Amino acid sequence: MDRRTTIKWMFAAAAAMPSLKTFGYTPAKLALDVAPNLPGYGTDPDLVKEWKPGGPWPLTLSAPARALVAALCDLIIPADDVSPAASSVGVVDFIDEWISAPYPEQRADRQIVLPGLVWIDAEADKRFGKQFAELNDAQRSAIADDICQPAHAAPQFQTAANFFATFRDLTAGGFYTTPVGMKDIGYTGNVPLERFDGPPLEALKKAGLA
Amino acid sequence: MAFISAADADKNSYDVIVVGSGAAGGQTAYTLTMDGAKVLMLEAGRNYQPATETPMLQANGEAPLRGAGTPEKPFGFWDATVDGGWQVPGEPYSSASDDPARQFVWWRARMLGGRTNHWGRISLRNGQYDFKPHSRDGLGFDWPMDYADLAPYYDKVEMLIGVYGANDGLENTPNSSPGVLLPPPKPRVSDLLTRQRAAKLNIPVIPGHRAVLTQRLDHVRLPKLLHPGNAKAQKILAADMQKRAACFFATPCGRGCSIRANYQSTTVHLPPALDTGNLDIVTDAMVRAVTKRPDGRAEGVIFIDRKTGAEHRVKARVVVLAASALESVRIMLNSGVANSSGKVGKYIMDTVGAGIGGQIPLLEDMPLHNEDGVDGFHLYTPWWLYKEQLAGKLGFARGYHIEFGGGRSMPSMGTAAGMEWLNGGTYGRKFKEEARRYFGSFMYFSGRGEMIPNDDCYAELHPTQKDKFGIPTLNFHWKWSKHEIGQAAHMQTTFAEIIDAMGGRMPSPPQPGEKAIKQGGIIIHEVGGAMMGNDPAKSVTNSFGQSWDMKNLFITDGATLCSNADKNPTLTIMALAWRASEHMLGLMKKKEL
Numbered sequence: 001m002d003r004r005t006t007i008k009w010m011f012a013a014a015a016a017m018p019s020l021k022t023f024g025y026t027p028a029k030l031a032l033d034v035a036p037n038l039p040g041y042g043t044d045p046d047l048v049k050e051w052k053p054g055g056p057w058p059l060t061l062s063a064p065a066r067a068l069v070a071a072l073c074d075l076i077i078p079a080d081d082v083s084p085a086a087s088s089v090g091v092v093d094f095i096d097e098w099i100s101a102p103y104p105e106q107r108a109d110r111q112i113v114l115p116g117l118v119w120i121d122a123e124a125d126k127r128f129g130k131q132f133a134e135l136n137d138a139q140r141s142a143i144a145d146d147i148c149q150p151a152h153a154a155p156q157f158q159t160a161a162n163f164f165a166t167f168r169d170l171t172a173g174g175f176y177t178t179p180v181g182m183k184d185i186g187y188t189g190n191v192p193l194e195r196f197d198g199p200p201l202e203a204l205k206k207a208g209l210a
Numbered sequence: 211m212a213f214i215s216a217a218d219a220d221k222n223s224y225d226v227i228v229v230g231s232g233a234a235g236g237q238t239a240y241t242l243t244m245d246g247a248k249v250l251m252l253e254a255g256r257n258y259q260p261a262t263e264t265p266m267l268q269a270n271g272e273a274p275l276r277g278a279g280t281p282e283k284p285f286g287f288w289d290a291t292v293d294g295g296w297q298v299p300g301e302p303y304s305s306a307s308d309d310p311a312r313q314f315v316w317w318r319a320r321m322l323g324g325r326t327n328h329w330g331r332i333s334l335r336n337g338q339y340d341f342k343p344h345s346r347d348g349l350g351f352d353w354p355m356d357y358a359d360l361a362p363y364y365d366k367v368e369m370l371i372g373v374y375g376a377n378d379g380l381e382n383t384p385n386s387s388p389g390v391l392l393p394p395p396k397p398r399v400s401d402l403l404t405r406q407r408a409a410k411l412n413i414p415v416i417p418g419h420r421a422v423l424t425q426r427l428d429h430v431r432l433p434k435l436l437h438p439g440n441a442k443a444q445k446i447l448a449a450d451m452q453k454r455a456a457c458f459f460a461t462p463c464g465r466g467c468s469i470r471a472n473y474q475s476t477t478v479h480l481p482p483a484l485d486t487g488n489l490d491i492v493t494d495a496m497v498r499a500v501t502k503r504p505d506g507r508a509e510g511v512i513f514i515d516r517k518t519g520a521e522h523r524v525k526a527r528v529v530v531l532a533a534s535a536l537e538s539v540r541i542m543l544n545s546g547v548a549n550s551s552g553k554v555g556k557y558i559m560d561t562v563g564a565g566i567g568g569q570i571p572l573l574e575d576m577p578l579h580n581e582d583g584v585d586g587f588h589l590y591t592p593w594w595l596y597k598e599q600l601a602g603k604l605g606f607a608r609g610y611h612i613e614f615g616g617g618r619s620m621p622s623m624g625t626a627a628g629m630e631w632l633n634g635g636t637y638g639r640k641f642k643e644e645a646r647r648y649f650g651s652f653m654y655f656s657g658r659g660e661m662i663p664n665d666d667c668y669a670e671l672h673p674t675q676k677d678k679f680g681i682p683t684l685n686f687h688w689k690w691s692k693h694e695i696g697q698a699a700h701m702q703t704t705f706a707e708i709i710d711a712m713g714g715r716m717p718s719p720p721q722p723g724e725k726a727i728k729q730g731g732i733i734i735h736e737v738g739g740a741m742m743g744n745d746p747a748k749s750v751t752n753s754f755g756q757s758w759d760m761k762n763l764f765i766t767d768g769a770t771l772c773s774n775a776d777k778n779p780t781l782t783i784m785a786l787a788w789r790a791s792e793h794m795l796g797l798m799k800k801k802e803l
Contacts, residue, residue, distance in 0.1 A: 040280060040281075040282050041274055041282060041283075041287075042282060043282045043283070043292070043293045043294070043295070043298075043299065044256070044292045044293050045274075045282075045283070045287070047263060047264070047265040047268075047287075047288060047465075048262070048263060048264075048265055050272075051272060051273060051274050053274075055274070056274050075637055075638065076637045076638070076641060077641065077642060078638055078639060078642075080639050080642055082642070082646075083642070094276065097274065097275065098275060101274075101275060101280075103275075103280040103281060103282075104281070105278075105280070106275070106280075141638075144637055144638075148634075148635045148636060148637050149630070149634040149635040150630060150635060151630065151634065151635075152634060152635075161635075164635075165630060165635060168627075168635070168637065168641070169623075169627040169628060172625065172626035172627055172641075172645065173276050173278075173622070173623035173624070173625065173626075173627055174276065176621040176625045176626055176645065177269065177270040177271035177276045177277070177621050177622065177623070177625070178271045179269070179271070181271075181621065182269065182271075182620075182621050184642070184645075184646070185621060185625065185626070185645055185646055185649045186576075186578050186618065186646060186649055186650070187618055187619075187620060187621055187649070188578050188579065188580045188618070189460060189580045189581065189582035189618065189619070189620060190267055190269060190460050190461065190582065190620055191460055191580065192267075192458035192459070192460050193458055193459040193460065193580070194458070195459075196395050196396060196459040196580075196582075196583050196584070197396065198395075198396030198397060198398065198583075199398060199399045199402075199579055199581070200577060200579050202577045203399050203576050203577050203579055204399065204402070206399075206572075206575070206576060206577065207399050207402070207403050207572045207573060207576075208403075208572060209399065209402050209403060209406060
């Protein structure tokens with residue numbers, strides 16, 4: 001990466017993080033800046049063409065930031081007997097698309113996610129002398145356990161817990177909307193049917209209706 | 211005749227100009243052209259073809275931002291709306307008050323078919339009480355007609371567009387005539403559980419009515435009933451009905467429907483109307499004003515070609531405004547016509563909306579099954595406390611119905627999000643297990659209630675502001691009364707009771723009415739502004755939407771409604787448009803127009 005790009009990233013990260021001083025950590029190399037007047041997909045996008053992250057607006061996360069996002073995604077949604085980990089089905093691209101988008105909700109999430117990523121690397125460095133993506137599972141969990149419950153987090157972890165809740169929602173939304181995620185969660189619809197038969201008997205029994 | 215250019219429209223002569231192509235414009239043009247009238251339809255938005263533009267079966271994961279709503283696509287990326295929303299670039303409006311509770315937001319859709327392309331397809335009839343509300347409780351205004359006047363047109367519209375439902379015969383919840391309704395879809399588990407538990411609270415739950423074909427329309431029987439003695443119309447309609455497929459129970463209706471299984475003006479009203487050869491359509495035609503002949507009658511309209519900015523004038527024997535209630539109001543105010551009563555813009559109404567969501571443990575860990583169905587509203591609750599309300603026991607006038615939904619619907623950004631209130635917040639394998647456990651166990655209850663027209667809710671022209679076409683814009687005044695606030699509070703406590711009766715839990719307690727009630731315009735049921743009546747001094751039109759002042763000017767959209775029952779206005783708008791159009795045809799045949 002050339003120096004010009006590095007400076008741009010640093011500037012972007014710093015500009016995006018008014019609350020960073022509370023973390024006591026100097027940010028670096030997170031994301032390219034997003035233009036203030038970046039256009040969206042407009043009020044009349046083509047609904048039948050193929051859409052991919054990076055199509056309607058540029059992605060902005062740096063390579064190290066993407067590695068960190070992947071590590072966090074997979075902490076939240078790891079591989080198990082049912083389905084693979086979040087990062088293996090495009091959730092990193094999705095989160096990059098989300099926080100790079102030109103709309104108010106996504107811009108607000110960017111102001112939560114980018115400082116959160118800085119915090120989590122700083123915390124990993126403080127506790128274990130490594131970046132978060134380099135930690136082992138037990139080390140990652142040690143940090144996650146302190147920030148996974150926003151209503152019960154210690155005061156010094158409150159901002160990080162709020163970040164984690166936002167990041168968890170993004171990871172879940174990204175994952176469960178993929179074919180793999182829809183299958184995992186048990187969605188069997190969106191299939192043309194000749195008849196709609198309603199619930200099977202065992203479902204009615206389960207709810208005490210038969 | 212078909213889609214033509216603005217320049218070509220200037221050259222032709224028409225019986226009727228119809229401004230707008232949605233539920234009202236579509237129905238008006240359909241009824242007129244099927245009976246031989248030559249119609250020019252002007253649509254402010256672009257042409258739109260559901261057969262090729264509808265994202266059928268695309269999953270949310272294939273959309274930018276997983277399909278989440280944005281200011282450019284407020285109902286999500288796959289929503290059918292083109293160039294629409296509560297804000298349309300270059301087409302501003304304003305509110306007179308800075309108080310958010312007194313502001314009104316105005317939804318528009320700039321596309322052929324208007325908002326019928328994305329609407330919820332909920333199709334409920336007004337009942338007897340709904341036409342005489344003032345006689346019943348002393349509030350608001352009576353309509354210049356009875357239920358019996360409109361009932362035949364409700365039947366006709368339901369047969370034409372295809373509405374599923376059942377005849378339960380509940381109070382002020384009219385039955386359709388035999389053979390009119392299509393069979394309702396089977397209820398989901400969440401529907402049945404709601405019905406079982408609501409029964410313990412004496413709250414009825416019955417099949418909903420929506421404009422979705424649960425089976426194909428009877429193309430032999432229905433055209434004869436709809437167009438008796440008109441062989442050409444029967445033939446055209448029979449052919450068109452055979453091109454509409456039945457619902458295949460997948461993909462949300464709000465995207466529109468390329469197989470034409472639900473109603474939208476573009477797939478149901480306009481194709482047969484075009485097949486008559488009597489309909490010309492100009493799109494991107496933004497109407498500015500109705501023009502006047504020396505004898506005081508309407509001459510035609512002035513419109514601006516959105517693509518070129520050029521102004522055009524077209525003429526016809528009759529002008530129909532069906533541009534959506536407030537756009538029609540705006541055109542009238544900008545024309546300075548039809549307002550000797552001073553009532554144009556007055557008594558605008560929306561629907562009262564409030565809701566609560568909950569989580570129902572009995573619905574957790576369901577055996578895998580497909581719950582898509584027809585998308586929404588398999589069952590619902592009509593207003594059920596008429597007697598208590600009339601006896602003054604509720605503290606507010608007029609009722610609401612309950613729309614509820616749950617089940618294993620297509621995953622979106624909301625799926626497995628915000629579960630902290632249930633589990634504190636987890637991650638890892640535990641998170642994945644809980645996502646599976648809770649999927650499909652959430653329900654949402656929405657109230658849709660009647661707003662009583664009041665003196666504080668009206669639209670006027672802004673003294674200075676203009677849109678990008680140079681057309682003066684609307685400025686809104688808005689205030690809910692104690693009736694709407696009380697109703698929203700009642701919705702909150704009732705929904706909490708239902709969720710409780712289902713063994714469910716809620717993330718937060720019910721809110722007071724002022725907090726729970728949605729902002730004016732959010733429910734997108736705005737009507738009124740050109741009320742019909744029996745007295746020319748107190749109303750803008752007669753019961754046929756015919757202007758008292760300008761005999762050849764009709765309004766067939768929601769602007770003429772005297773009240774806004776909880777029944778959702780679209781079906782009533784279409785029935786009124788059909789009735790008005792028949793009246794128009796009769797007057798034209800008698801050479802009175």
